[in-house]
Amino acid sequence: MKKLLLTFILLPTCMFAQDLKIKNGQGGIFSLGVRSTVSAFNGHDNESSGFGAGGQFRLQFADRVNSDWFFDYITSDIGDLASRTDYHIGWSVLYYLTEDPTTRLRPYLLAGHCFDYTEFQDNSNFTVRKTRLSSAVQAGAGVHFNLSSRLDLSFVTQYMLHLGNEIHADVHDGHLEFHEYSGTSFEGHLLFHLSINYKIADLW
Known part of the structure; x- marks a missing residue:
């Protein structure tokens, strides 16, 4: 029983310590991660x-081109009157500014699209x-802090611009009312993400 328990304790450590076997360059590497926003x-x-918080997976296309596929759940307050909840589902393309994937720091630019x-x-x-259901585009920059050959801590800052109807919260006669204005409006916010990601496999 003690040997079995010790095996379960040491197994995750052994998995994180093992290097990922790379087949043909960096293309095909699949990662899973969690993130805060x-x-x-x-x-x-x-x-x-x-x-908020969320999750993501990465699928790398080439040595300097990667992709993020993400889900975010974000909450905020509008004064003491109302609350706002956003659900983001989207993707971004990452372009690395350095060629060497083994450096401790690896900066990159990103751009993408999401539904909100x-x-x-x-x-x-x-x-x-x-x-409200809207579409959005985002662009920004980030950096990987490579903790090991398979584990990284990443920080991203990006600006997201929403395209859709505009909703305002107004008080009339002591009652809160939401008003939606049809037509395309441009509403944006600055996002900061901190994530930890683990390389699962090299798919091709």
């Missing part, structure tokens, strides 16, 4: 910074809510 400079008056489902909700009456 801070959303700043949001588009509504009196809206606080947003905080947003829900606004009255804090005093949960039946009063408004939702």
Whole structure:
């Protein structure tokens, strides 16, 4: 029993210590990760910074080209009146500024697209809510801190621009009302991500 328990304890350590067998360059490397998010400079008056969490996987196409496929859940407050929840599902292409993948720091540029489902909700009456589905584009920069050949800590800052209807929260006669304005509006926010990622396999 002690040997079995020791095996389960040491198995994850052994997995993280093993180098990934690379087949034909960096293309084909598949990674999984989790990440935290801070959303700043949001588009509504009196809206606080947003905080959230999510997950991602990476699929590398070439030695200097990678991709992120992500999901984020972000919440923020609009004063004391309402709350906002955003669900992001999207992807980004990463271009590395250095050729050597084994360096401790590896900076990169990124650009991509995502879909955003947003829900606004009255804090005093949960039946009063408004939702919006929009599309967004994002661009920014990041850096990998390579902790080992398979594990990295990554920091990203990017600006995300939403394209869709605009929703405002207004108070009338002491009651909160959400108003949606049709037509395309440009609403953006600055996002900061911190993630930890593990290379699972080289697929090709």
